[in-house]
Amino acid sequence: MLIVDAHQDLAWNMLTFGRDYTCSAFETRRLEQGGEAPLRNGDTLLGWPDYQRGRVALVFSTLFVTPGHRREAWETVYYHDFSQAHALYRAQVDAYHRLADQHPEKFRLVQSRADLEALLDHWEAGEQDIIKEKEPVAEQRRSEPVHQGHPVGLVILMEGAEGVREPAELEEWWRLGVRVIGPAWAGTRFCGGTREPGPLTKEGYALLEGMAEQGFVLDVTHMDEKALMQALDFYPGRIISTHANAHALLKDPDSNRHLSERAIHGLLARQAVMGVCPLNQFLLSGWKRGERRELVPLQRLVEHIDYICQRAGDARHAGLGSDFDGGYGVQSAPYEIDTVADLCKLVPLLEERGYPEMDIAAILGGNWLSVLREVLPA
Numbered sequence: 001m002l003i004v005d006a007h008q009d010l011a012w013n014m015l016t017f018g019r020d021y022t023c024s025a026f027e028t029r030r031l032e033q034g035g036e037a038p039l040r041n042g043d044t045l046l047g048w049p050d051y052q053r054g055r056v057a058l059v060f061s062t063l064f065v066t067p068g069h070r071r072e073a074w075e076t077v078y079y080h081d082f083s084q085a086h087a088l089y090r091a092q093v094d095a096y097h098r099l100a101d102q103h104p105e106k107f108r109l110v111q112s113r114a115d116l117e118a119l120l121d122h123w124e125a126g127e128q129d130i131i132k133e134k135e136p137v138a139e140q141r142r143s144e145p146v147h148q149g150h151p152v153g154l155v156i157l158m159e160g161a162e163g164v165r166e167p168a169e170l171e172e173w174w175r176l177g178v179r180v181i182g183p184a185w186a187g188t189r190f191c192g193g194t195r196e197p198g199p200l201t202k203e204g205y206a207l208l209e210g211m212a213e214q215g216f217v218l219d220v221t222h223m224d225e226k227a228l229m230q231a232l233d234f235y236p237g238r239i240i241s242t243h244a245n246a247h248a249l250l251k252d253p254d255s256n257r258h259l260s261e262r263a264i265h266g267l268l269a270r271q272a273v274m275g276v277c278p279l280n281q282f283l284l285s286g287w288k289r290g291e292r293r294e295l296v297p298l299q300r301l302v303e304h305i306d307y308i309c310q311r312a313g314d315a316r317h318a319g320l321g322s323d324f325d326g327g328y329g330v331q332s333a334p335y336e337i338d339t340v341a342d343l344c345k346l347v348p349l350l351e352e353r354g355y356p357e358m359d360i361a362a363i364l365g366g367n368w369l370s371v372l373r374e375v376l377p378a
């Protein structure tokens with residue numbers, strides 16, 4: 001079983017806090033102790049050794065830049081105009097290319113079906129070799145860092161599309177390896193977004209047209225419901241939601257951050273996969289950072305997964321989109337989660353809920369892999 005996580009803001013953390021994701025979460029926490037990163041964003045949940053332990057084979061790694069009007073005073077990666085946005089989004093793409101170039105054994109960009117299959121072969125075929133090699137030298141290696149393992153695949157996702165100055169530029173973003181675009185975070189010139197409701201604009205429709213032409217996947221997370229429903233009608237290409245929960249399970253009537261009943265229904269009609277997000281505030285309304293994590297067991301995430309599966313009538317439409325390190329750290333994650341490796345603790349919880357192994361594998365990663373097999377170019 002492999003885990004695919006459809007949302008992690010790696011580049012934003014690399015450029016804001018200088019985080020080095022080749023290190024373990026434990027090591028990064030040690031290095032950052034007393035510094036800005038744990039204060040602002042919380043202690044990291046991510047690191048290559050943790051991806052290995054949890055068999056997290058692939059991540060949708062985002063390009064994210066804060067719009068100036070929603071920036072907090074300490075934030076350094078933000079924009080006031082679209083050329084600034086363009087440059088900052090571009091810097092994040094470059095950061096992923098550098099990461100993969102400098103550490104090909106640890107991170108790999110996935111831009112085509114061939115890249116995807118090679119990555120999965122590595123995770124599957126390599127397993128025996130690693131176990132075989134490990135046996136005779138297990139003793140001496142115990143205290144050493146992990147030398148062997150698998151590269152983690154990165155599918156680049158642009159969150160909040162204001163780095164795209166005009167639709168004609170989409171070709172360039174595609175060439176740089178971006179495969180998924182979410183037009184909103186806050187409201188953008190393309191459509192309404194979180195806490196800033198509104199429909200798709202004329203520019204939004206033009207963006208979607210250009211995206212479809214190029215073959216991008218549309219991520220509707222953060223789109224206001226009105227814009228989302230319009231996009232479901234209009235967008236001919238593949239649609240997903242990477243990191244939003246079921247609004248019906250939350251007691252937050254004003255929030256447009258999560259998926260309404262109508263949105264879930266529409267997404268299912270479009271065969272979308274929906275990633276659920278294990279941020280405590282998104283699992284227990286009113287929970288705030290600093291409160292007891294025991295109040296939010298991982299079971300609460302299972303409820304959101306189950307909610308989607310019940311509505312779909314199968315397990316083909318639910319997935320994970322953790323958003324780990326995306327504005328929150330371990331302090332705001334469910335009680336049983338210390339790092340990304342603990343996502344595999346969902347397995348026994350889903351078993352208890354009656355999900356067979358095949359369905360659990362689909363939810364933890366298989367459903368995202370099916371989407372990618374369908375949409376990535378040969």
Ligand SMILES: [Zn+2]
Nearest residue numbers: 159222243323
């Ligand atoms: Zn987000």
